[in-house]
Amino acid sequence: MLETGVILDHTYEILEMIGRGGGGIVYKARHLRLNKLVAVKKVADNALGKLNVRGEADILKNLRHTYLPQVYDFLEVDGQIFTVMDYIPGHSLDYYLKRGTAFTVHQVVTWSRQLCEALSYLHRQRPPIIHRDIKPANVMITPEGNVCLIDFNISFGGAVENEVLAVSNGYSPPEQVLSFSQGYAAPAQEDAVVDEQSDIYSLGATIYHMATGVKPDKDWRKTPPVSAYRDRVPEALLRIIGKAMAPKPSDRYRNAEEMLADLKRMEGREGKLRYIRTMRCVSISVGLILTAVFLSVTVLGWKKMKEEQLEQMSKAAVQESSAALADTDADEETAFDEAEVKRVESLLDDARDYVSQGKFAEAEACCQELLQEKAAGQLSVYLEVADVYRAMNQYSAARQILYLALEKGFSDYRIAGTMAIAVCEEQEQLPVENRSYEEVQTWYNQAAAQFKASGEKDSQLMAVLEDIMTQLYDGGWLSRQP
Template sequence: MTLEEHYRISFYQPVRQLGDEEHIWLTQHAENGKFYVRKELTDYNRAVYERLQQLDSSWFPHICEIAEEDGKLIVIEEYISGQTLEEYMDQSQTLTMAQTLSVMLDICQALKLLHEQTPPVIHRDIKPSNIILSVDGLWKVIDFNTARYYDASAQRDTTFLGTLEYAAPEQFGDIQTDVRTDIYAMGAMMNYLLTGRNHKKYLYEGPAGNIILKCTRFDPKLRYQSIGEFLQDLRRLPEAEKYVAQDEHIANKAESEGLIRKGKGTGMYRKKSSYYTATQRKEEKKNKHSWTFWLPPGFRTLKLWKMCVGGLFYALALYISITLEVTGSDGSSMTGTALLANRIGCWLLFFVLVLFWFNYGGVHRILPFVRKLQIGWKILGYVVWTCVIFMVIMTCVVLLSS
C-alpha cells in the first residue's frame, strides 16, 4: 500500500462489523459523514474490482478505494441501505411471477454488463443474499469476492467457490466456469423465488418452468449460451409485457435527454428503474421507515384505513379483556390475582393469535406446516398452532390463578 492509498483509506473510520463476517465493516468517512463498506479479502481478484471501479454502474456498489497490504485486498465500496432478496423471501415465502420478473430482469441487465466485458467477468455466486433492493428502486448485485475473469486458455478453475443450492456443476468439477455458470444460478434462483424450494427437488411448471429447466441443465452446452438469450425468453412471458414497455419508454426518453452514453450499455445514468413495481415502492418506503416492520399488524404499512381498523380491533380486544368477568368452579365470581390473570390471559390470547395469523416478523417461515406451499398443510398448520398458542396461554393463566 502506498502512502497516498494509506492516507485516503484512513478517512474511513470503522463503525461496526457487518453480520458475522469479521472481514467486513461498516465505516464512516471522516469528512463527508457518508457510510461505506470496508472489506479485507485474502482470496481475491484485484483486476475484477478495478474493472468494477471503472464501470461505476448503478447495478453494483460503487468502488471507492482499492489497495493491497500484507497479502490482503482492502476494498472500500458504497454502502447500499436496503433489503436483500433473502430477507424479503424470509417474510414473503414466495413471490408472484410479476415480482420475480422485476428481480430477474434487473439482474439480467447487471450480468449482461459483466459478461460483455473483455474478457467476461463471471460473478459465480448469484443468490438471494447477494441481491439487494436499493432505495432508488433497483435490484443490485453485491459481493464480488468470488468473481473472476473468464480465461479462454484455462481448462478449469483454480478454486471451487459458490453456494451449493445455486452453484453450477462445473464449479465443483473439471471444467472452467463461464457466463453459463451465472445463467445456471439465475435459473436456480428464479425457481426458488417462485416456489420457495430448490429446483432439484421441485421445479416450477409452465413456460417459466421450461426457462428454469434450460438454465439449470447439467451440461452447459444445453443451457442458454448468453444472458441475452435468457433475457429474450423472459421478456416473452405474458407477465413481462409491462416491464418491456416501460423499459423501452424510459430508455428512449433517457437517450433523447442524453442520459445514456451510446454503445456503453452500462445503465449507469438511469434515472429510475425500468421495473419499478408497486412491490418495490412498498419496499423502498419500508427501507426508509424500517421501524415499521416491528409494528403490530394493521400499523406496519402506515396506511390510515388499516391503522383505524387495527386500532378499533385492539381497543375492542382490550375492552373485552378488562371487563371480563370469570366465575370459579363453585359458581362464585373471581377476584384479585385470579381475575387479573384471566384478563391478562384474554388480552394475550387476542394479541398473540393476531401476530401469528398475520405472519408477524415472518414467523411462518420457521414454523412447521404453515411454511408449506400446499394449502392443505397451511390450513392444518393454522389449526395446530392456534391450538398450541391457546393451550400455552391458558395453562399459564391456570397456574397464575391457582
C-alpha cells in the same frame, strides 16, 4: 477481523461488520472526508498473492450499471486487500426468503430481469467478468424496490478447500476455486469450469427460490423439478427457470441476453399477474420499508378462504332467509340459498380469473355485479371484493368497499385488519417523502381490540399484521405504543 473505530488508509472508519463469507468479510464504514457510508470488503486471506490489484481496480472502478454497486477503490493495508464500494441499505433477498416471504409474479419477473441485465453487462466486459457466486445473499433489495447484485469482484486460481469465493474471470491464475455456495453453485463448477453459463445456472437457482419459496438442494439432483410448482408459478416462468438450471451447460441459455429476452417477453405477456399462489403466509411490498403489504385474508389462498367464507355465507343466508320468508316452503328456501351461494362463488371465481389474466375491467364488472347479489349482505363478500380490488392495485376502491361494509353495520377485526393492509399498500405507491403510516397504526389498533374481544385464539390475518407492524417499528416509520 477489524475492530469498530479502526481507520483504513486515513480515510475509512470501520463502523460494524455486516457480512461474512468465503470471499471475505464486509464492513459498513464511513468515508471521513465525504461523510458518506461505504461498504469495505476484506478479501479472504487465502486469496492474497493471487490478485492483480491494479488491473482489478481499473476494471471494476469503471463499471457503471443501475443494478450494480459502484466500486470506488482497492486498498492494500498491512498485507491485506480491501475493496471499497457503495453501501446498499436495506436487506438481502436471502433475509426475506428465510422469513418465508412470498413474492408476486411481477416482483419475481422484474427482479429476474434486472439481475439478468446486470449479469449481461458483466459478461459483456472484455474480458468477461464472471460473478461466480450469485445467490439470494448477494442480491440486495434497494429502498426503491430494485435489486443490486453485490460481491462480484475478484477472480481466483488454484484449489481452495470448500470455500466460496467471488471471482472476476480473467484477473487471476487459470486454476479455479472448486466450491459450492450452498444450493446456488452450478454443477459445472465441480469440474472447475466457470463461465457465463455457470452464472446463468446460479441465477436460475435464485429465481427458483424466489418463485417457489423452496431452496434448491446442495445436491442439484435432489432439487424438486420446476414442473412440481405448476399450481403456483406461471408456465412461462417455469420454462425459463428450467432452462437456466439445466444440469448440462449446453442445455442452458447460451448467454444472459437470451435469458433476458425470454423474461422481457414474459413481462410483456404476463406482467399484470398479481400473485403466485403459495402456501407461505408472508408477502412483501417493494417500497422503502420492504414490508409485507400485499398480504390479506387471501394469504390462506383463494380456495381455502372461499370454502371457509362460503360456508359462513351459506349459514348466514339460510338464517336470514328463514326470518324473512317464514311462510315460504322450506325446500324452496334451501334451494334458493344454495343457488345464491353458487352464484356468488361463480362470480368470485370469474373475478379472480380475470385479474390473473390482466382483464381488470371484466374483474371490476364482476365485483359490481357481486355487490348487487342478495348474498352481498354478508361480510365475507365485502372482504372478497375488497381483495379483488387490491389485487388490481386499486387500493382506494378496496377501501371504499370496506367502508361500505362498516356502513352496513358490520364490526369485525377482519375489516380493520384488511383496511390497515390496504392503507399500507396505498402508501407504497407514493414518493418516499410523502408516505405516512399513522393510519395503519389506527386500523391495526382497532383490529387488535376487536380480535381480542372476539375470543378467537388464532388468526392468520392478525399474524400478518403483527409482522407488518414490527417492520414499521423497526424501520422507524412508527413508534411503538406503550
